[in-house]
Amino acid sequence: MKTRTRKQDKVNIITLGCSKNMVDSEVLSGQLLANEIDVVHENQKKDHNIVIVNTCGFIDKAKEESINTILDQVELKRKGKLDKVYVTGCLSERYKNNLETEIPEVDAYFGTMELPLILKQFEADYKAELIGERLLATPKHYAYLKISEGCNRTCSFCAIPLMRGKHVSRTMEDLVKEAGKLVSMGVKEVMLIAQELTYYGLDIYKKRSLNDLLHRLADVKGLEWIRLHYAYPSKFPLEILDAMRQRDNICNYLDMPLQHASDNMLKAMRRQITKSEMDELIHAIRETVPGIHLRTTLITGFPGETRDDVETVKSFLQQHRFDRVGIFTYSHEENTSAYDLEDTIPAEEKEARAQEIMEVQQEISFEKNQEKIGQTFKTLIDKKESGRYLGRTEFDSVEVDNEVIIQTNKKLTIGEFVNVKITKAYDYDLEGEIVP
Template sequence: MKAKTLQKDKVNIITLGCSKNLVDSEVLSGQLKANDIDVAHENEQLDHNIVVINTCGFIDKAKEESINTILEQVDLKKRGKLDKVYVTGCLSERYRGDLESEIPGVDAWFGTMELPLILKKFEADYKAELLGERFLSTPQHYAYLKISEGCNRTCSFCAIPLMRGGHISRPMEDLVKEAENLVKGGVKEIMLIAQELTYYGLDLYKKRSLADLLNKLADIEGLEWIRLHYAYPNKFPMEVLEVMRDRKNICNYLDMPLQHSSDNMLKAMKRQSTRKEMEELIVAIRETNPGICLRTTLITGFPGETLEDVEDVKDFLIKNRFDRVGIFQYSHEENTSAYEFEDNIPAAEKQRRAQEIMEVQQEISLEKNMEKIGQTLRVLIDKKEAGRYLGRTEFDSVEVDNEVVIHSKKKLPIGEFVNVKITKAYDYDLEGEVV
């Protein structure tokens, strides 16, 4: 109970970082609600007295944001605005020992896999029967589905295995049940996420089982879109492409972070692929799934990266013409194998290289968008903003990809599909009218 007012506790969960963290927060919210504890996500009413911060520890900027958020909440507690501040997630998992001494105002720290311990702080029980039941913080029509935890890859730049541990697949029947519950709640689009999708099933079923899982999910009545995020190119299970092609509710979309194209950098990053192998895979993907939208992410400024390596990336983009590209600037992370290298490229130069590469992609993106003028596309309406509707095609994921801007005097229902004729194209967005 809140001592000063005797009001019932209300918990606000603040989520930082990736969609995988968001799912963890949604699971925590569902468990708290099932224990009759009032909970909100990113509460704007400011009527809560307890805060749980789900942190990110992936790269420097994310760590800085997490620490600043913790300090802000601790300050609110000092000023009597909060009773308790709890911290969980990747930053807490990775740096708990240091953080406990540096920020004593936090009431408790938890790692990434300690949900039952968090619940104990609220005198709440972990309810196993709630499997797959979450309190969604996304709009009702889409949700993320985390199919595994952790990662067995050894990429030299990546600290995720330090925070999330080795790869653990979730049983197929649990995932299907969770997806069915989401669809019953109004979800039309499910985005599959993991540290590494294509590894799914190796631990449980002794084979890569993503294709089998996709078939089972595609059978769920009312599930309109299934989207694949974070696939790894090495030993890519090609049967996945055939399932994507044959099942109509699997989006013709694949997010496959490649990180670089220069063989020197790929070797230093321990990516287990060469540029030639990646390009052969890209050709095979497009041959099996014509018209597929390929998204990738790249890293610039890795130790030892030369200007020739940057030119290699630009050439790679021009040759392979990805639909969507994101770029990270290298972050020097302790306890990764790349930490042994000298972080010898200044931050300003990393940023310059990233900008130079994105300018190449910007032209490609505009050219690809221009090709869509005159086409009629199926669009999922996400929201209304500033008097216009914003939606997405099957070729666009939430927040990271293009949007379709729709001007309509007629009211369009949020979370429903409409057919839109594309009339204008921009670098990263489209504009159209409802047919």
């Protein structure tokens, strides 16, 4: 098949995995556009001739999805519907040699930090001056802001450092500039992401500097919500809570993955914290920022986990009554320190334990949502579906948390803020009406 000329090239980027991958895809898109190359995300029109698959390699399910997506695109290339298939991201970083052997039909594989090499495939140059120049894959009123890359933590279950390397902070100047650029594009909310937010600044400023960054971002005019994701509990910098309390546009919301509540498991996971220390931290957070909504994630089925450990997690949830909880089943990952442990818990049992724990949280979530009935919340309109609008309060992040269902004859604009009085509450969603 004759390859099309460059002027006709249209690149479709398929992003798998986490929001950090999404930001990488958006940056790649911005670089391609700056080099006058047509690019889209998740193209539904099927009028592209080149695909870049940005893969995830975090856990088994994510790896399987990435491989299946690559195979699907290779099959389209075999049928003559694509000219080129490129693969980048975490799976490619971690298993490049294996992938080149197993799926040689891919035109080139790239690691997580090889953006300039991807651009060379298009005879394009990396433009370092393009800070904030991203083609958003999200709706234009919110965006993710990646404040650092990599991770220095040594959690025994985690392969992220193998794929993303050591922690590298971005400068405050670059982040403030990017936030300003995002606001000029229509962004109202930024979600700060990293492998580990609280480590920010230690490498370049020689101290934990998330607090300083938050104040500088809060000064960006037009930025109405700043949300914190992925904060590590050990040596948590409590001063960021003061910034949250002092600045109106920092959401009273914190995503702090704890992973477990049993001291045995926390030690085996190398989390550098004990249950009692987590108890104290949660108490301090809620005392400093009354009304804060806490989200955490947990892992079940880690090697050696007992029924007592599962019961400890359930009691922990009942004690602290988190507003939001997500749960993963343990994935036995090569080259992590936990890989030396015997993964003896069957997949079905891991899932059963996860379900058991989530049933506890489901009841807590329902009760907490019921408490919101009659209250009025500033709500950001995200989308319209089936004749109704869906929005979020400051206490909920995109996709993982509650949505507010709004039935109204009034025409609302996606990305606008409205006041909503909650009239009904469910396990994981709210329903309400617009009020002045």
